[in-house]
Amino acid sequence: MSNPKITNPNYITEQTSLPLEIQEKTCVSKKANYAPTFIPYNNQQGISLFDIQDLIPRNHVSRVIDEMIESIEDEVFFSHYKGGGRSSFHPKMMTKVILYGYSKKVYSSRGIENLLSENIPAKWLAAGQEPDHRTINRFRSQQFKNMMDSLFEEMIQLLIEQNYITMENYFLDGTKIEADANKYSFVWKKATKNFEGKLKEKIQETIQHIQEVAESELIQSTIKEVKEEVTPEQLEIIAQELEGKVITLTEAIEAEEDVIVRKEIRSQRSVLKKPLKLIRENFLPRIDKYRQQHEIYGDRNSFSKTDHDATFMRMKDDHMKNGQLKAAYNVQMATENQFILFYSMHQRPTDTRCFIPHLEKLAASSLPMPKTVIADAGYGSEENDLYALGDEKEPRFDFLIPYGMYLKEKSRSYKKNIKHAKNWDYNEKDDHFICPNGRKVEFKKYLNKKNASGYVQSLKVYECEDCSDCPLKALCTKAKGNRQVQWNPIFEEMKAKAKTALECETKSRLYLQRKIDVESVLGHIKGNRSFRRFLLRGLDKVHTEFGIVALAHNLLKVAGIRRLLSREKNESIKTGENDSFSPDIF
Template structure:
């Protein structure tokens, strides 16, 4: 069978076998686009702004929560008289709602109640400026915050959301908004203060060597207060000033040039310790006294935030164990509700356990039946506190000690050396040591 040659004629013939498709004819009449009516200049009346807020919106939660607070609790922080104030419930609502939207500045809150519909509804279309918001948050809200928090917890107990039976305690550290290089160390301050007191003793010795009278006075002052207080130095400075005034009068009355020169040299000797006491010793003693009061039982604080303590964080992003100003926040929870919180200046959770529960006991909230915490709170002192007296037991607790998990391992149980140095033996050694000291 021979191959058929495809010629131009045959090709054209084959192409004509397919049906011809007619091109779609476009309509000659143009169609205009359609839109929904829009005119932002038209007057619109909103009869109920609440209808624009979804049913389960956070603004409704804030509104219901604040409305449940008794008016007497809020009104007690107003002394009355003068110009009418914005209602405290309205101010609380807009601040709490702004916090839920991550808006914390007063100007941001002012902008929110002008542009955000839920904020407008909570404010009832009122528009307090940022100064009013700042005054309420900085003064009134600061004083009523603890009472407001307790009222909300009691409301949750009443509504059976929480029972205060199981109290889960844990701590977290929050970095302070302070300069991390503005640290002050108690050890360094003590060394500088000790050196200053040595200089003061040298100056007092110098004064004693000037005349026998001033030597007895200075020695008497030093013996009365070996700590060298500001009052002590102030008394000595006053006597030196009297001596300098006497010499100045004698110089003015003296006509002999040689004698005047000798008296000026003598006055210079008295002016030297007087200048040291007035311009150096007294200001520095006052500074160290103020610093020691700020330290308290701490070892450090920040100059830009004196309440913050420098702590070493294990999760530091630089992985170099850098010391930074932090706060230790202790929080008790139940059923995902925060029941109570305290802020501490101590770096370890062990030392925050007793102060936290003591502050909880001082409030109107009921004490928990059982406290649950991790091994960071396990210490002999905390266990003894939780047990309380035989007549008045405080509460049950579920707090393991530091080596509890290690003691449950097979390796630990088989190792005789580890058992001999276990936590029970260590506690017995500590107790016997205390008994011997007494």
């Protein structure tokens, strides 16, 4: 029985022949069949922008700049303008543009000008206006200079109101920033004094020569009035009298016909013309030059010919290790939560003598005084500590400042060194030390010593009773006579208090915070922001320029915190956590 569905009468049971050669089919990849595709692009096609600020992110630094500047009263910006004349660019717009340029590491006026034509946030801040680089530089050098202090103080007050800072902890440090001056434009006070001394000797020699050859009674009487130094007025009188003599001899030469007589008169005139030329072309200009140099020096030892306010200082970036000096300014800056609270510019290279002027300037401002000032050992001195304590019963502020030898005194080698009087025994009742050899080092006298700033220290001088046959003398002192010790009881008491404070756990933790706070800001400005050299010249202008840098840093900090908090808020919403959000966490 067969199944009709599967049984086919035409079914061939015989084996069919297979071809001897099998044709191979090539496998073609499917990807090779596809042509590359791109997103449509045509930069010639017109684009309609309804609002340029839609292209700027929510927490962009340009929005923070706009918000902060607009929240400051107009009087801060308008008070330095005179009425009349052509309409000026709005000072708030110019301020925003310059601050935005500095926040983008664009410090030159031409660079800021390019931002206004190429950068979208800059265009938005300027409302489409494009002041040229001359206008930008003029505003930065003049108007900004006049309003910088009040603008910076208003900005700090805003940060206090928004709880970014509290002005409780005042982390102070200094850094040197190179001036816009040529490397080899130095003028040294010591060299000026040497040149002055040689000039005075030359003037005295010339005066003696004039006294011998001149017959004028006025010259003789003027020379007799000269005591130790010849004044420029006396030199001017002598020069005028010599000029009169030279003119008289010149007229005599022209009137005389005898050649021999004319030759004699001409020789007399040449004798007077030589000292006259020295006075007019050498002595008087050099006296005036050295006088101007002393006015520029002030209490400094050097200045730059390019920027007279810059002082030559030893910088850290000494790649050749040869101690080369550069014209620079010492910037004193304080921070809290890595916000710059206050700053001041100084012409002294050391931080010690900048402490009091910096805090005096802070006290004269509208900002509140801090509760605690934290600084490194570079600020530790008797004068600074007494200033912090104040003249009244209550101190001006608490301070946490180690003295210069604090870390060294903790070392084992210092404690074992017998030459240090701090390692000796002291008899408070009889007021004498006991040296390592067991001999008395008794009080001899009081000594007042004035330092470079004019501060007078009261020292007690102790002297060993006899060091002649002491076997430890070579290890104790290099003096030929008996060993003397100069002891400062006031500063020693200050150092003891500082040591106790630094060994306290709470204050020690606060002092360690100084490195994280202020030194990070200095590294950010000079390292990350690449601001290592001023573009403007003069003390007032560099004060303005660093103020712009400080404002830009604070605004970048605000923008960064807002972005961070916004990101945390979005993440908490996604994870379903409490979405309460408060910016007042700092």
